[in-house]
Amino acid sequence: MAVLLTEQEISEALGDLAGWKHEGDALVKECEFANFVQAFAFMTRVAMRAEKIDHHPDWSNSYNRIHISLTSHDAGGLTSKDLALAAAINRELSK
Numbered sequence: 001m002a003v004l005l006t007e008q009e010i011s012e013a014l015g016d017l018a019g020w021k022h023e024g025d026a027l028v029k030e031c032e033f034a035n036f037v038q039a040f041a042f043m044t045r046v047a048m049r050a051e052k053i054d055h056h057p058d059w060s061n062s063y064n065r066i067h068i069s070l071t072s073h074d075a076g077g078l079t080s081k082d083l084a085l086a087a088a089i090n091r092e093l094s095k
């Protein structure tokens, strides 16, 4: 099982993760797109990345908005896998 990050490790990492906030045991981000198709295309790209790193977002979609929450369920909090997925999501958003 992955090791939980310390508060200091989390706040340091957030410096490089634009738009992400630390809430409880999760990193959260709100995304807005031009329309539903753009939002769903983004979710599909992220789904492929999530499968590759075997770490998956908790998220919800309403038309052009997506609420994303990342946590490591098996570890009971934030791990390096959440940071890796948050960085991968930001890379997809910047394309």
Ligand SMILES: C[C@H](O)[C@H](O)[C@H]1CNC2=NC(N)=NC(=O)C2=N1
Residues within 6 Å of the ligand: 054, 055, 056, 057, 058, 070, 071, 072, 073, 074, 075
């Ligand atoms: C067996 C497999 O590694 C686990 O089920 C993985 C898959 N994806 C996961 N994703 C997230 N966010 N948390 C997990 O604990 C988790 N566990």
